[in-house]
Amino acid sequence: MNFTKMHGLGNDFIVVAGEKELPANAAELAVQLCNRFFGIGADGLVYILPSEVADFRMRIINSDGSEAEQCGNAIRCVAKYVYDKGLTDRTTITIETLGAGAQEVQLQTEGGKVQTVRVDMGEPVLNGLQVPTTIDAEQVVSHPIEVDGKTFEFTAVSMGNPHCVIYVDDAVNFDLETWGPKLETHPLFPRKINVEFVTVKSRNHTDMRVWERGAGPTLACGTGACATVVSSVLNGLTDRTATVSLKGGDLLIEWNESDNHVYMTGPAAEVYSGTLS
Ligand SMILES: N[C@H](CCC[C@H](N)C(=O)O)C(=O)O
Numbered sequence: 001m002n003f004t005k006m007h008g009l010g011n012d013f014i015v016v017a018g019e020k021e022l023p024a025n026a027a028e029l030a031v032q033l034c035n036r037f038f039g040i041g042a043d044g045l046v047y048i049l050p051s052e053v054a055d056f057r058m059r060i061i062n063s064d065g066s067e068a069e070q071c072g073n074a075i076r077c078v079a080k081y082v083y084d085k086g087l088t089d090r091t092t093i094t095i096e097t098l099g100a101g102a103q104e105v106q107l108q109t110e111g112g113k114v115q116t117v118r119v120d121m122g123e124p125v126l127n128g129l130q131v132p133t134t135i136d137a138e139q140v141v142s143h144p145i146e147v148d149g150k151t152f153e154f155t156a157v158s159m160g161n162p163h164c165v166i167y168v169d170d171a172v173n174f175d176l177e178t179w180g181p182k183l184e185t186h187p188l189f190p191r192k193i194n195v196e197f198v199t200v201k202s203r204n205h206t207d208m209r210v211w212e213r214g215a216g217p218t219l220a221c222g223t224g225a226c227a228t229v230v231s232s233v234l235n236g237l238t239d240r241t242a243t244v245s246l247k248g249g250d251l252l253i254e255w256n257e258s259d260n261h262v263y264m265t266g267p268a269a270e271v272y273s274g275t276l277s
Pocket residue numbers: 011062067068069070071072073074161162194212213214215218220221222223224
């Protein structure tokens with residue numbers, strides 16, 4: 001099996017193209033290949049597949065074998081892959097995902113290679129039961145959640161995949177390893193959830209650290225950055241365009257008022273290609 005190792009701000013993926021559909025053993029393969037000691041090592045396994053509604057289709061399997069509906073950093077890597085490898089010569093393409101259908105992606109190239117990608121991540125879903133949470137409400141904003149005797153306030157946003165956004169004094173040094181897994185698997189979240197800890201720095205800038213559903217602590221989370229800005233607007237903390245600073249770098253997020261779509265702009269990088277023995 002040929003693969004290409006790629007990342008978006010250090011959120012890294014094993015990218016496989018050429019299959020007609022998701023292999024039946026994709027979950028087992030993801031667990032085996034994402035292992036950083038016995039495998040290639042990555043946060044997820046990404047397949048580029050044919051699509052009937054878009055130029056390409058992306059399916060993403062987390063390192064624990066669970067399939068995610070959407071992945072912001074991976075979609076930028078897929079866009080770079082298909083252009084750099086000559087599968088398309090267009091700099092505006094569409095990529096189909098499980099959670100958001102056909103999404104428009106704009107490629108910014110330099111020297112014939114993609115450097116930066118702007119993705120239309122679609123409309124956020126705020127209805128409590130649709131995120132999903134067990135809370136039957138139009139929106140879940142600053143809602144109390146208790147874990148191990150500690151009470152946080154969270155805002156729930158789906159970008160196709162579910163996110164729980166919590167504001168803390170110092171996201172950069174927050175104890176992600178203790179609280180991330182407890183919140184990821186909290187009974188309020190029927191399909192588990194990605195957890196973002198956020199510190200607002202200004203009306204156009206936040207710090208964010210993420211504990212990802214099915215992958216744990218990652219260096220960056222594209223859908224999490226989108227959820228962070230949507231949540232911050234709902235809580236009156238930032239404007240609709242903001243830079244989200246993650247451990248792996250910055251993403252520019254815009255929650256457009258006129259079309260209600262969230263746009264994410266950031267880099268994508270290829271590390272190496274290989275063949276599995
Ligand atoms: N772990 C996530 C999928 C990857 C999302 C993240 N890597 C991104 O860049 O959006 C989930 O299960 O919803």
